[in-house]
Amino acid sequence: MPEILTIKHLSKAYFDKTGILTAVKDFSLTVQKGEFIALLGPSGCGKSTILSIISGLIQQTDGEVLFADDIKTAYMLQSDQLFNWRTVYKNAILGLEVQNKLTEENIVRVENMLKDYGLYEFRNHYPSQLSGGMKQRAALIRTLALSPDLLLLDEPFSALDYQSRLAVSDDILRKIKKEEKTVIMVTHDISEAISAADRVVVLTGRPAEIKSIYDIHIPSETESLIKKRQTSEFSKYFDLIWKDLDIHVS
Ligand SMILES: Nc1ncnc2c1ncn2[C@@H]1O[C@H](COP(=O)(O)OP(=O)(O)OP(=O)(O)O)[C@@H](O)[C@H]1O
Ligand SMILES: [Mg+2]
Structure with a gap:
């Protein structure tokens, strides 16, 4: 598969009255044509910042974003x-x-x-x-x-309650996958990431750095993303990613 996007050592610092805030640190990723990537990370870690840099909406502080020739990108912003x-x-x-x-x-x-x-x-x-x-x-x-050619989706289903979210995301993500577009989707929903993506990139808390990357292989008789959630492979990925995210309830 040809590469559609290469990101090298991306960093982003925001400067304001109170000083410097580093949102993204040394983020590198190569995306192949037709791949569905989920960017998963804790709230406020820098996910939207990464998508905004890829889309060209904001400038990185350091690093490179390189596209294959003639790539058309569309960006669905968080709460668009x-x-x-x-x-x-x-x-x-x-x-x-x-x-x-x-x-x-x-x-x-x-x-x-x-x-x-x-x-x-x-x-x-x-x-x-x-x-x-x-x-x-x-x-x-x-x-x-x-x-x-490249679709950037920032928490596309976050406005929905849990039940409609399952149905709507299952429906929409299947449609998108059928079109074989290249997708980078930001989410903080582990299940959504695993059921939709070919690769899940797990980010650390702010500043967002890559913690781990999982190639997702879930044998599934149907295309239903909801069905995928019922497999043992799904649970295995869920446990691994849950540990990586290191979520604490205090
Ligand atoms: N324009 C800006 N100026 C200063 N700081 C900013 C700006 N945009 C974002 N930040 C800060 O950068 C950090 C990362 O923000 P970002 O929106 O990328 O995170 P996120 O992972 O998308 O968060 P969420 O899960 O809430 O959507 C946050 O601490 C945020 O306050
Ligand atoms: Mg965001």
């Missing part, structure tokens, strides 16, 4: 909001509109995604008329509408 004054359809085409890519072909693709994600009947509704899961799907379509 829909615009309340635009309909679902108008939200979905926003990125295309901004980038001046509202071609017939792209419009048809968005319409097909709206059908695929169960939102077509709601295309003329406003975000306030949607459930949390529907909003999340609409935000994802907006991100996917740009046909990215």
Whole structure:
């Protein structure tokens, strides 16, 4: 598999009135085309900072981010909001509109995604008329509408309660995996990371450094990510990662 992205010795320090805060330290990773990577780490460790640097939204203090030629990247920010004054359809085409890519072909693709994600009947509704899961799907379509080669997702399901989260994430992640896109997804949910990813990168507390990396191999008869959670391999990874994260309840 060809490499799509190489990150070398990435570091990020924020400077403000109170001094320096190091958010990311010596982070290196090579991502292959078609891989699904989960970045897993404790709250506030520097996960969003890493994605924002990869997307080019902010600058690293040190290190390199190298892309293969002509890679289109799309970034779904943590709590990416829909615009309340635009309909679902108008939200979905926003990125295309901004980038001046509202071609017939792209419009048809968005319409097909709206059908695929169960939102077509709601295309003329406003975000306030949607459930949390529907909003999340609409935000994802907006991100996917740009046909990215590399998809950066920051806690895409965090706004949902546990039960809808399981169903919505199972559904959406399967759809994304079917498209064989390259994905880097930030999460603090161990189960979500293991069930969705080919590789789980476990980060330390701030500053985010790589603690461990797991290649995930779960034999599964179905594509259901929920079913994967019931296998013994899943429990094995869960135990290892839980230990790595070193979570204390005080
Ligand atoms: N623009 C900024 N200026 C100063 N400090 C910042 C800035 N952005 C983030 N930080 C700090 O950097 C650290 C890492 O933040 P970041 O948002 O990357 O963590 P995270 O792992 O995504 O957190 P969460 O799990 O809460 O989403 C935090 O301590 C945060 O307060
Ligand atoms: Mg974050």
